[in-house]
Amino acid sequence: MSLLQAAIILIVTVGFAVAACVFTRRRNVHWPVVRNPEHASERPNDLSFGYSIIIGFVLVAALGTYQDAKVAATSEAQALTALSRTALQIPAKLRDDLDHQLVCYGRDVIRYDWTAATDGSGGGALGGSPYVDASANRIPQTIQRVAAPGVQVRDATLGALIEQSEQLSQARADRLDQAQRLPLLFWVMLVIGGAIFILLSAILLADDHFYLQLLISGGTALLIAFTLILIGSLDRPFSSDPPLPVIQPVAMQRALTGVIVEAPDPAVDRPCP
DSSP: OOHHHHHHHHHHHHHHHHHHHHHHHHHHHHSOOOSOHHHHTTHHHHHHHHHHHHHHHHHHHHHHHHHHHHHHHHHHHHHHHHHHHHGGGSOHHHHHHHHHHHHHHHHHIIIIITTHHHHSOOOSTTSSOHHHHHHHHHHHHHHHHHTSTTOOOOHHHHHHHHHHHHHHHHHHHHHHHHTSOOOHHHHHHHHHHHHHHHHHHHHHTTTSOHHHHHHHHHHHHHHHHHHHHHHHHHHSTTSOOTTSOOOOTHHHHHHHHHHHHHOSOGGGGSOOO
């Protein structure tokens, strides 16, 4: 979620609260909607309980998705680093080829794959970028060459390469999976529920002082708006804008730098196909 989208949500929500206060204030002159004005101020607190439970569950789910996405991104970078270090134990030609493919994979993840699953630019098998799909497929192909007859490599090293390659693939799949957005029904429920609660707050406070009605209804609208913005940002952890919650490819950038620096062949930093 961008800052512009967050600002629009704030303006629309608070504007709705102000409009609801003005409407109910004018309407109440001709048609009293509160039979017991002395208890009206207490009712919004009772009504907020159910909506707070719902929005709390959704917020916890979005926060869990955000944390899982962060773990998946870190695991992917760690698997890339582990592959590069294990590659030091295989013949030089295969090692240099594998390191170069790891460099290309890291570059493509940062450039093409990071926001592909949330901004609609992905067209690959997992919802990510097809460029990264191609880069990822070249890694196990090189490992198969390591397992070819006549290649001097220990079984433990080959097993480690295969396992780490699978970990890299699984970590990317987890990262792309966590980038999937909450179902539309959740957003419909949150928006409609928030609008109803703001409107009821304005109605039930229509016999109180206007500034008190405006303060409570406007404050409720602000709280709902900020909660929706937070949920929206956590729901799209790879495509938010600072200072909203956002996961940057910092771990992958560090892993990519480490592969380039530690590789015996400086040519691994050459342009990718």
